[in-house]
Amino acid sequence: MPVTRRAQHAEDTRRSLLDASRHEFAAHGYAGASLDDIARRAAVTKGALYHHFINKAALLEAVYVELELEVAAKVKAAIDAAGDHAMTRVAAAFEAFFDASADPTYQRIVLRDAPGVLGRTKGRGLDHAIGLDLVIALIEDLRRDGFIGADVPVTMAARIFLAAVSEVAMAAAHSDDPAATRRDGTFVLLTIIDGVRLAAAARRP
Template sequence: MADGIRAQQREQTRRTLLRESRQLFATKGYGAVGLSEIVRTAGVTKGALYHHFDSKAALFRAVLEQVQREVAEQVAAAADAEADPWTQLTAGCRAFLTASTDPDAQRIMLVDGPAVLGWTEWRALDEAASAHHLTEALTGLIEAGVIARQPVAPLAHLLSGAMNEAALWLAVSGRPGDLDDTWAALARMLESLRAPYGTTAA
């Protein structure tokens, strides 16, 4: 019984650290937040923090994974709500752009993420969170003949990079209608991938 209570307390401490550090990272940026401020805001000791995370970077990584997972869930939900595979792709892409315009997600996922973890590790997390959904969707569309047959990996990376770059631009543009304009441009890019009517996957 006591072990179960201690386990619950440890999990509660971890959740608190993630919640409070996420808010600090989102509002101030990784570089402006110190461990002392994190533990003070979370109401825990540094020892408690180090029990769960061996560094500020490790804590940030956990926060980033949480943000990426939430965005991926929003993308998957938007895609799953559609029956047609092509509409699933476009709905998922639009959901990613919309989710990425949230200031917290932008700062943590797109600005500080690559800078703190390095491009290689950040890309690996991005692949694990949402990029593989894009790869799967493109693979299915190519196999069905909706998109002309071509290597999937470079296409998925190009589209993923375009959407990440668009989200970063939206973070600083600030004009009404920019999200709609960005989506319209992306939709035209996606439409250009469609195979001519009657083309098969052979």
């Protein structure tokens, strides 16, 4: 079904608002960004802005989702390029995520401002909707290759690892030495996986 001119205009307006919001939030932070400046940068009226987004928090949420989807796509591409070995895929996922989360725009919007605006529950819900299936697939890879036992609940393990990886990214964003924080976090995460592997091996008859 062809897109109508009105629908295309609405989509173009929404796209302009999201691009303008990303710029303003990254440059000035959520508190410092104004809807007037966002509308001006997007070359739309305030009325058009409110037609698409009820308030500034709704704009932040939409930008947050876009940024997280972009990062998830980069992580998936890294996993797909890493081959079949589970630990190689996990290491590639960690590296891709931490590289992407080091981007200043991502750090300012997702890691610094969004938690206080969206709240912990909504932010975690969005993260799960976007990234949990990807982590579940990695946990299933680890189970297939014997790094975790068949009795480990896959979804719970994925939730824990997603939270842990997010915590490392958050710590790096607030660290005076982000590279060291990332290195330490990666080491701890891989050590946890190895510990689960050893525990699974010890339970085997």
